Amino acid sequence: MNTRSRIRAGAAAVALALLAAGCTGSGSGSGVRGTPGAAGLRDPLFPRLGNGGYDVSHYALTLSYDPATGRLDGRAEITAKATQDLSAFNLDLAGLTVRGATVDGAPAAVNRAGDELTLRPHDEIEDGAEFRTTVSYGGLPQTITDSDGSEEGWLKTADGALALGEPTGSMAWFPGNHHPSDKAAYDITITVPSGVKALSNGVLTAEKQAPGGRTTSVWHVAEPMASYLAMLAIGRYDTSSTTSTAGAGGTIPVLTAADPEVAAETAALRARIPEILDWQKENFGPYPFAASGAVVERDDDVGYALETQTRPVFPASSFDTHTLVHELAHQWYGDSVSPASWKDIWLNEGFATYGEWLYAEDFEHTPAQKNFEKAFANDAAWAFPPAAPRTPEDLFAAPVYQRGAMVLHRIRQEVGDDTFFEILEGWPTKHRHANVTTEDFTTYVESVTGRDLSGLWDVWLYGDGKPDKPTD
Ligand code: ARG
Ligand code: ZN
Numbered sequence: 001m002n003t004r005s006r007i008r009a010g011a012a013a014v015a016l017a018l019l020a021a022g023c024t025g026s027g028s029g030s031g032v033r034g035t036p037g038a039a040g041l042r043d044p045l046f047p048r049l050g051n052g053g054y055d056v057s058h059y060a061l062t063l064s065y066d067p068a069t070g071r072l073d074g075r076a077e078i079t080a081k082a083t084q085d086l087s088a089f090n091l092d093l094a095g096l097t098v099r100g101a102t103v104d105g106a107p108a109a110v111n112r113a114g115d116e117l118t119l120r121p122h123d124e125i126e127d128g129a130e131f132r133t134t135v136s137y138g139g140l141p142q143t144i145t146d147s148d149g150s151e152e153g154w155l156k157t158a159d160g161a162l163a164l165g166e167p168t169g170s171m172a173w174f175p176g177n178h179h180p181s182d183k184a185a186y187d188i189t190i191t192v193p194s195g196v197k198a199l200s201n202g203v204l205t206a207e208k209q210a211p212g213g214r215t216t217s218v219w220h221v222a223e224p225m226a227s228y229l230a231m232l233a234i235g236r237y238d239t240s241s242t243t244s245t246a247g248a249g250g251t252i253p254v255l256t257a258a259d260p261e262v263a264a265e266t267a268a269l270r271a272r273i274p275e276i277l278d279w280q281k282e283n284f285g286p287y288p289f290a291a292s293g294a295v296v297e298r299d300d301d302v303g304y305a306l307e308t309q310t311r312p313v314f315p316a317s318s319f320d321t322h323t324l325v326h327e328l329a330h331q332w333y334g335d336s337v338s339p340a341s342w343k344d345i346w347l348n349e350g351f352a353t354y355g356e357w358l359y360a361e362d363f364e365h366t367p368a369q370k371n372f373e374k375a376f377a378n379d380a381a382w383a384f385p386p387a388a389p390r391t392p393e394d395l396f397a398a399p400v401y402q403r404g405a406m407v408l409h410r411i412r413q414e415v416g417d418d419t420f421f422e423i424l425e426g427w428p429t430k431h432r433h434a435n436v437t438t439e440d441f442t443t444y445v446e447s448v449t450g451r452d453l454s455g456l457w458d459v460w461l462y463g464d465g466k467p468d469k470p471t472d
Helices: 003-021 260-270 273-284 321-329 346-363 368-376 398-415 417-430 438-449 454-461
Strands: 054-066 071-082 086-092 097-103 109-113 116-120 130-139 143-145 151-157 160-164 184-193 197-200 203-210 214-225 232-235 238-244 252-258 292-297 313-315
Touching: 054 232, 097 109, 097 116, 116 130, 184 197, 184 232, 197 214, 197 252, 203 252, 238 260, 238 273, 252 260, 252 273, 260 292, 273 292, 273 321, 273 346, 273 417, 292 321, 313 321, 321 346, 346 368, 346 398, 346 438, 368 398, 398 417, 398 438, 398 454, 417 438, 438 454
Parallel strands: 054 184, 252 292, 292 313
Antiparallel strands: 054 071, 071 130, 086 116, 097 130, 109 116, 143 151, 151 160, 160 232, 184 214, 197 232, 203 214, 238 252
16 A cells, blocks of 8 residues: 555545544544553453453563573563443553553653553554564562462572463562463563573574574574463473474474472472373373473472473473373363453363373373272362462362362263263363363353253352262
């Protein structure tokens, strides 16, 4: 389009918007009468998490980190589509200092209140328009302590740092829409002093020298990713590369990294990832991402394993077969099919736990029924219904994991193995790379089985307390 017709088309669009909005010009010159996007998405457990009024499609993060000073500097370029006429919108960011922001190339006014960053663009943004935001920021990123005492966000390690974000820690290292319902593609470019490595999610597309004796690594995540699954691992690592054919579209790279102190002791299990993915492909369907792997840290550096997308993170002492099977199962259940809100977390943890029960059944002579009975006998599993965690503290508690897995086993008991395994594979296939609610799941199971299973849901998913032991 030449310049003249572009101006004319633009003028026509403004005129149409004026007509549609029924306004005669506000004097601001933009012609749109937008309102601010909401400062939170009203997640029942984290009401202020995420932001309304737009939907992110892509994050380009350009970061540099200096382990000697602990300083992170970054530029986030966020491509999003407005879902309302916007006069302003929010991003979540914990700590750090914002140096400046632009929207579609023009400087935007920035306001800061706690973890909420409000950007007021020079021109209002029309509903449906794609817009590009840049935020320049830096500082010493924070470690966030969750209500269950776990540490996430930015974790300093002996020789670098680890960025982990479930449920809310990713806002400690980049601004964004930090709710799992707004998934996006990512390109993460990270520069660190040469001699330490910087790993992230997805595929390493470039590694190059940077000024000042530094190295830049470029990581590409093509499939939608919830921000809580974004990861950075900076430090000295021994790495190992292989491939897997479990992916939907052919051979994919499998890259593992381990702190040199724990590299030798974890090498044999790291090498088993392709074999575990092949077994999971048989049960869950093709592996949903273009890369796989793992990062194994010293126990002092991280307190729990996390299913960061494509490349889960483990402390060495929990890098065992079951935990590896669990975090890899999350790639289907949680990472590709993600919860619509945090109260749906049992759809992550119940399935990943059931993945362990299936592994025990296939390779360790322990039928899932045995693990069901063990979980049933665990008093802690009955503290609350798995589909109704009451507080953020409940998110990673026994009812979510064990009673979540019990729900799946109850379905298996009701419908039999053939239909059950059809559900296990059909669910992540139907909702690949999307977000789901607990109701989506019960509706799906009832549609596959053609049965009304409301009795099962009432008792096992939503019911308070321990039911009678089912007779098998
Ligand atoms: N989702 C992790 C798992 O695979 C656990 C994360 C624990 N995080 C926390 N903040 N407590 O089970
Ligand atoms: Zn888990």
